[in-house]
Amino acid sequence: MxxxxxxxxxxxxxxxxxxxxxxxxxxxxxxxxxxxxxxxxxxxxxxxxxxxxxxxxxxxxxxxxxxxxxxxxxxxxxxxxxxxxxxxxxxxxxxxxxKASLPRPLVVAGPSGSGKSTLLTRLFSDNPDKFGFSVSHTTRKPRPGEENGKHYHFSTRESMQKGIDAGAFIEWAEYSGNMYGTSKKAVRDVQEQGRVCVLDIEMQGVRNLKKTDLNPVYVLIRPPSIEALEERLRARQTETEESLEKRLTIAREELDYAEGPGVFDYVVMNDKLETAYETFIGVIKKVVNLDKDEGSTPQ
Structure with missing residues (x-):
């Protein structure tokens, strides 16, 4: 049993x-x-x-x-x-x-009228295969001749805000009633082409960028003085007294922030254009290999 x-x-x-x-x-x-x-x-x-x-x-x-x-x-x-x-x-x-193998982005900022657009235009002309602009998003309407996806990604405020809330943007700012921003994809698209991505952004965008892990090189283009900046803006003959004063007020605030410790890696004083460009190129060569026969390897 x-x-x-x-x-x-x-x-x-x-x-x-x-x-x-x-x-x-x-x-x-x-x-x-x-x-x-x-x-x-x-x-x-x-x-x-x-x-x-x-x-x-x-x-x-x-x-x-x-x-x-x-x-x-x-x-x-x-x-x-x-x-x-x-x-x-x-x-x-x-x-x-x-990410470490990609070229570090280059952030170029400065008050309106500082001359950064002129310096960047010449940089791109002298080095056509080394740099690329990230295509920013904006909520403003296209101007004559502007193409969607080439000059800007034109978007609605609701759509852009949704992307910001979802973490798709590395920086954004509101200027003159319109939103501007740089998406992560826009930067990645340039980097994957083996080029240095250049971000031409407002100072508010710089503040937001400091909170990310993008790790760019920050370059400030500044005028020799607020008085010199005012002369340049008046010479454009595109500003009313009211809009001019507003731009100067913004410029003072931006420069106060920009001159703080550790905000920018390099500062270029744009007094005379040729001298400023030589200084600008000298800064670029410290962080980007501009050899015509080699890639744009960040240092």
Whole structure:
């Protein structure tokens, strides 16, 4: 009878976990041996009681099998979790290595009238294959001759705000009632061409950019004085007295911020154009390889 009980337990357990068969039978065997007798003539219990002990033993087997399934489930879950974490770490390292291999962006900022657009135009003309402008987004309407996707990505305020909220922009600012911003994709598109991405942005954009991990080189183009800046703006003959005063007020605030410690890596004083351009190129050569036969590798 004892041997039959062992066989019954082994058959029941094998349906759940063969690895537990020996362990569970050895656990249940003392119970069966004590209550079902043995081959040395010990008195056997009535069939009803023996059946009860067998059922109890089967329940014990079921408990062991259930625990085995639970432990196995959590072991598999833990293994898959570790594999997923390992893959995420590998993907993160790959992304970091890819980012490190890209040329560092170049941020050129300065008050309106500082001459940064003139310096950048000449830089691009002298080095057509080394630099590229990121195409900014704006909510203002296109001017005659402007093309969407070339001069700007023209957008609605609602659409642009949605992108900002989603973290798609590295910097944005509002100027004269219109929103301007640079998307992460716009910078990445230029970098993937092997060019240095140039961001010509307002000072508010610089403040926002400082909060990101873009790690650009910051260059400030500044006028020799506010008085000289006022002369340049008046010479344009595009400003009213009211708009001129507004631009000068903004310029004073921007320069106060720009001259703070650690805000800009380099400062170029634009007094005389030729001298300023020589200084500007000297700064660029410190961070970008301008050799005609080699790539634009950032230093």
């Amino acid at each position: 004892f041997v039959q009980c062992q066989r019954l337990l082994a058959t029941s357990l094998s349906r759940f976990s063969p690895s537990l068969t020996v362990r569970c039978i050895s656990s249940c065997s003392p119970l069966l041996a004590r209550n079902t007798g043995n081959n040395r003539g010990e008195k056997l219990l009535p069939p009803e009681e023996r059946l009860g002990y067998l059922k109890a033993a089967e329940k014990r087997v079921a408990v062991f099998a259930g625990l085995s399934l639970i432990v196995g489930y959590f072991a598999l879950k833990s293994a898959f979790s570790k594999m997923s974490s390992r893959k995420e770490e590998q993907d993160k390292k790959k992304a970091e290595l890819a």
